[in-house]
Amino acid sequence: MATKTMTTREVADRLVELCRKGLVLEAQQELFADEVTSHEPAHSQTPPAIGKEAVLAKGKHFVSLIEERRSGSFEDPIIAGDYFSFVCKLDATLKGVGKVVWDEICVFGVKNGKVISEQFFY
Numbered sequence: 001m002a003t004k005t006m007t008t009r010e011v012a013d014r015l016v017e018l019c020r021k022g023l024v025l026e027a028q029q030e031l032f033a034d035e036v037t038s039h040e041p042a043h044s045q046t047p048p049a050i051g052k053e054a055v056l057a058k059g060k061h062f063v064s065l066i067e068e069r070r071s072g073s074f075e076d077p078i079i080a081g082d083y084f085s086f087v088c089k090l091d092a093t094l095k096g097v098g099k100v101v102w103d104e105i106c107v108f109g110v111k112n113g114k115v116i117s118e119q120f121f122y
Helices: 008-020 024-031 052-065
Strands: 032-039 066-074 078-080 083-094 098-111 114-121
Touching: 008 024, 008 066, 008 078, 008 083, 008 098, 008 114, 024 032, 024 052, 032 052, 052 066
Parallel strands: 032 114
Antiparallel strands: 066 083, 078 083, 083 098, 098 114
């Protein structure tokens, strides 16, 4: 019996649910397609990550930079066709960077029930 492909709404809700529990890396492992791409704003100087393994490595690297997390949140997703977005807020101290307060918009593309792209604006 074939498994049902998740809708964009289901993927979005699951991603936010896991992120709110602090399970961002687990969310990527579960919900991201093998061919996923990840893009940061040009001012971040972080190159694009292409492919699930590269995106997972990028996520693990970011987590390793967090020295202190003061607060953070993930708002409810907004759905538009095969895309969804949500606001993510973070107040933390990062190694080599210092204190950051981010209020970013995260935009995701979905195909066949998996995230195929993520892009961040902050």
